């Protein structure tokens with residue numbers, strides 16, 4: 347899908363070198379994410395997809411280059427960044443004593459959503475978690491835990507969604523429902539940056555893929571990225 351790429355730039359990575367102390371993974375990488383853009387990050391295991399996203403988010407220090415958010419050096423602790431950039435939490439990022447519904451309530455209220463009760467209900471319904479609403483994370487299946495992480499990411503307002511293999515452990519039906527919803531987000535000018543191994547995601551709701559197969563990576567149409575994943 348294509349919602350137009352001449353958009354207002356939200357995130358701009360310039361000549362970014364990513365890696366860990368004493369170990370360069372790749373770079374220099376340059377890419378932009380505009381309002382309503384849908385960019386998938388693809389590549390083989392260990393190619394640096396998560397490292398790239400974590401570096402863009404400021405969770406890992408870059409080994410070179412810069413990342414700007416709305417034209418200024420990205421500060422992951424700034425209020426504007428935290429209010430507008432929704433990052434899917436990593437597996438295990440749960441409060442073991444809070445129920446499914448309480449996790450969603452906490453996120454919704456933390457972001458000041460006025461009608462948080464109905465929004466919690468909507469996420470429970472969307473992710474088919476109504477019967478687990480009063481369960482603790484330890485009582486969920488791995489797919490249900492993944493749904494809770496995604497529900498907690500989507501319940502809050504955002505200009506950019508950052509997702510790391512959202513397809514993991516989801517059945518095909520919920521994956522397609524999720525991708526349809528992400529397509530709607532993009533039509534509302536919300537940008538999506540997603541690490542994925544799922545060609546269906548690229549075809550359903552993204553328009554470009556960044557392939558991590560060389561130092562600088564390669565930007566390509568989502569359909570080509572999907573073909574690369576299916577090769």
Ligand SMILES: Nc1ncnc2c1ncn2[C@@H]1O[C@H](COP(=O)(O)OP(=O)(O)OP(=O)(O)O)[C@@H](O)[C@H]1O
Pocket residue numbers: 366369371389390391392393394395396397398
């Ligand atoms: N904390 C770390 N310190 C040093 N090297 C690391 C660290 N974390 C990851 N790496 C290395 O960085 C490289 C890229 O890892 P990364 O997790 O970004 O890959 P990925 O493309 O997301 O992989 P996957 O598809 O398996 O999730 C790998 O070779 C990995 O071994």
